[in-house]
Amino acid sequence: MTQQPRGPTRRPEMLTASLDLGSEPIDLADYATTGLVSVAVAPRGQGKTNAGLVMAEQLSSQGWVSVLIDPEEELAALYGQPVLDAEDLRVRLKSRTQQIIVVAAHDAAEFVPYGQVIFEVADELRQPLFVVLDEGQLWSSPRKRKSGDGSTSLGEATDAINEFVERGRKRCIDMFITALRYSGTLHRSIFTGANLTLIGQQADPTVWSSLAPQFRSTGIEFSDLQALGPGEFICMSRRGIEKVKMPMAGALRDVAPKARSVRRAVPSSFRQWDRALRDIPVERLDKLSDPVVHLLGAVAGLSAEQMASGTQALDDLLSERDA
Helix, strand or coil: CCCCCCCCCCCHHHHHCEECCCCCCEEHHHHCCCCCEEEEECCCCCCHHHHHHHHHHHHHCCCCEEEEEECCCCCHHHHCCCCCCHHHHHHHHHHCCCCEEEEECCCHHHHHHHHHHHHHHHHHHCCCEEEEECCHHHCCCCCCCCCCCCCCHHHHHHHHHHHHHHHCHHHCEEEEEEECCCCCCCCHHHHHHCCEEEECCCCCHHHHHHHHHHHCCCCCCHHHHHCCCCCEEEEEECCEEEEEECCCCHHHHCCCCCCCCCCCCCCCCHHHHHHHHCCCCHHHHCCCCHHHHHHHHHHHCCCHHHHHHHHHHHHHHHHHHHC
């Protein structure tokens, strides 16, 4: 029997779908010709997993089947028992009767057969799938082709995810993946293909060099990222750049501990700088030459007033200790 040629892939579900990430809903009609590739970048504990679950829940209520890759075996209690194996996943994906499917995969080797099944079923059905890959560094690598045990599974997993990014559009695969840093953690194809990026709180000034190009001409500086609280992100989507406060995923709402957001604050007055500097050993203070101070101030986005009061507090403290 001659196989009928495929027509162009259409994404009618995108035309009426949206995502509510804590600001004005994002209209997914803007992604109808490209598909959705989302990346969340932040240190641990800043709400990246919740962001992926929020998207999965919302898309699953609008016609997608969401597949949650769960390396920590935390999601079964929230969304049901994981699939038994890759063939069980195939059956469930083909039936499309389960809105959210959990896959327990602890490392790249365990993920590879599931990744192959996801792509094969998507290629056959061309029905919307949303794949959530938590702990992205387990599944994707910028350089290494081998895992720690000497196998090639990390390279195979990286290739599978790159296929989601590069060829998933015509197979109705949308995806979300997390990263600890903007560089050096995931394969560059993911960042190149991303069209919805969430940048969370950043405490390490050295990351700004890789992030700065993303914020050129926006007025956003490192200090703005440093001031973000848990669950807060700078969201870069098709409609522009904005700050969002991610809602809590429905499945997490009843089990998550209630915690007050704590914002990081940079000293602004002479008294605050003096108190902060007194906790630093003098041998470290001695290394704060004028060029170093100005460089650190620029990276942290300090105002002229903060620089002046901090420099004065440093000079006074060094003079006091030398006396």
